[in-house]
Amino acid sequence: DAGVIQSPRHEVTEMGQEVTLRCKPISGHNSLFWYRQTMMRGLELLIYFNNNVPIDDSGMPEDRFSAKMPNASFSTLKIQPSEPRDSAVYFCASSLYPSGGPSSYEQYFGPGTRLTVT
Amino acid sequence: DQQVKQNSPSLSVQEGRISILNCDYTNSMFDYFLWYKKYPAEGPTFLISISSIKDKNEDGRFTVFLNKSAKHLSLHIVPSQPGDSAVYFCAASARGGSEKLVFGKGTKLTVNP
16 A cells, blocks of 8 residues: 655745645545644644545634545645745645544554745 | 643653653543654654553553543553654544544654664
8 A cells, every 4th residue: 555645745935825735545544634743833633524525624724724625535735825834744644434443543644745935 | 722742842761771751631531542653754653542441552562551530641662772763642532423633742752772
């Protein structure tokens, strides 16, 4: 299995530009999560989907952030316009839920996208 | 308001000794806890978990202890190896159909040869 795939791995952009991060979850998984990691706030959940439907977007910082999951094998996280404070590592994770057991809580993370907004 | 706290940002131990990483939580609804391990430039990977119906779970060199009354859990690594050097995240979840994990900020473990 290829695991969770994220692209790009690194993104450097100027303030005000649109940024799109991409994620391909593990085949067969039905839940997808977007996280952001910063020194100050650690690893925080932005949004998650179950069966392609957004379930909880309470972690999305503001309207500049949006996420979509048009099908079971693809998701995007878009920031428009980007700001320097958005600089962070963004992780996508997937899991199989519900599977009937505690293993359903095990999330598989991608390698992350390091975003730098100048 | 941090619901999951890892109060030690870093920990350094000698190879072969025990590493103990601590985690505290405030939400009494949490009933499932996980530890993730993260190497630089990689995503976190699942290490070990424990349900609130247990107070200990062991997997090889890794053991997680849960003290529900104190809302505290710890990860023990025995014996520690240089390859264990990584950032360790504690995470918690409440059942009831939610997949949402709440993570601590992590503890960077360095195992010295």
